[in-house]
Amino acid sequence: MISAIVTMIVVLWIFFSPMGLLKYYQIRKELNEVQAANQELSESNEKLRAEIDKLKNDPAFLEELARKEYGLIKKNEIIFQFTNKQKR
Numbered sequence: 001m002i003s004a005i006v007t008m009i010v011v012l013w014i015f016f017s018p019m020g021l022l023k024y025y026q027i028r029k030e031l032n033e034v035q036a037a038n039q040e041l042s043e044s045n046e047k048l049r050a051e052i053d054k055l056k057n058d059p060a061f062l063e064e065l066a067r068k069e070y071g072l073i074k075k076n077e078i079i080f081q082f083t084n085k086q087k088r
Contacts, residue, residue, distance in 0.1 A: 054061040
């Protein structure tokens with residue numbers, strides 16, 4: 001009888017102590033989430049580094065960006081803009 005109570009106390013201590021299995025699984029889950037977020041940030045950083053490299057070294061990319069983002073045109077170039085008119 002006493003050994004069963006002692007065994008139950010030990011088992012409860014293993015699961016619910018401050019350094020028990022439940023805390024371990026909680027910390028492990030948090031670690032996995034942080035590692036996944038870190039991986040996403042690393043991929044995002046790599047894309048940004050590639051874009052910075054293109055901005056510094058690729059005139060065609062810079063021209064495309066200037067045309068797309070700022071509506072810039074070359075000298076003697078004409079831009080035609082068409083709007084969709086709906087029939088009534």
